[in-house]
Amino acid sequence: MEGGHSLTITTNYPPAPASPNPQDERDQIKANREFENLWIQRNDVETTLRSALNHLKSCCVILNLSAKCDERLQVSMSHGTTEKYQLMSRTGSSDSLKAAVTLLDDNVIQAEVTIKYPKAGGGFFRAVAQPDVQWKLQQLQDLGNHISRVTYNGDGGEKDHFNSTTGKRILEELKSTMNEISLARNSIMLPRKRSLLELCYFPPTRKFNPPLPQDQLISFYISCCRLVCASYQMVPKTVHPQGLSVFMAESQLPHLDDVIKHLNIVMNIVQKLISYLSATM
Template structure:
């Protein structure tokens, strides 16, 4: 039993001093690679992949049609030409533009970027002991590793979710938003537009408020969307980073069941 425990302690020491640091270094590289897809301004030397791209979003039925040409740059729609044909509207044909001097902010992308930076800060400026000469962490226990990984995973999960799950807003919130005020000319009061991210897609939703024959308010909703390549890449990197975290957490957690291991609390 003593030999088995000694072997476990040696294995844990190796995991704590070697493999944990190797995996964290790989995790750091993955997160930096993900950051390259976003407009990160406080990382000097980062080889950014951010570019301005023109996208076309179309939707049509036999009566209604949405045609949108949008220019996306990081977390901003810096230009959009929106043409609507809604047969139930009093003015069926509508056209409005987002101008470069009043851009449409995509807060989901901005939030994802902020959570990425938070995850990276936990790895580059950790609250735990870090030996800058050897570029390695000096973890003293399994719990220290697990606590740090949980914090990093929390940042990554929030960043990934901000892209996958759009925040729900009421029509009133949409109409009063700063983004709606960027449309020139303004749309009629019974119309609202929302650009948002859903997974790897840029979506534009158009809401038409109208009353039915009994006077009840209802909505007709129309959506146009297009896939954005760099968002797909970013989501893959978020997912792989989370998998690295989970694998490391699982490896370390195995040793927490052995209460007699001295190296569970290294001096």
């Protein structure tokens, strides 16, 4: 260059960006989850529980559970009324088995059966049971017990005292509620039959007048919200390979259909809240 001067160019590059700190990212994710969890506790828990309890209250009214459920539900005291149901045959010919059952809540007050029975005069056996012993349908009793227990579950805590510990407690209570509701549903959706040996020694079985023939047993149970009467007759294996002829009659119980609808709603809204809380834990 002219004059002997040299030109020096200095370039100042900006500092390289710092590498993201994985720990910082994890801390931020955790903080976001905690924020979401507290938001759910403050805004969703109370609303969900109130809605669930309203549906459970309806179940308590339908099933006359005022003496069993939490008094905070303010279910008016009531006494059940007797209902008579006509059960019609669902297997074989329509006259294979007919029954009429009078219920008072979960108690069988009276049962009348007409069974196709070749050994009886006229080919039919008729009997009435009006037992002087308690004859409860255990499935209906279980239904009431599970529902009443749910009504005593926690109320979600105080709005101003939510934290991660209360979130875990609420989640456990919600899971307990789901379990009880599931058991309540199953008690009237899934059949629960006594074994033939149990039926032989079941006191109400011996209360029919005239007495059941020695080769005949009668059972009553709930299945899919229906009251079912089953007649079991011992027959030669040449007639039936298992040596047992079974006839069934049934009647829909409309009030149980209503109970199932309420329980399904409770399960849906509680499961949704469980999913939200679990995702933020």
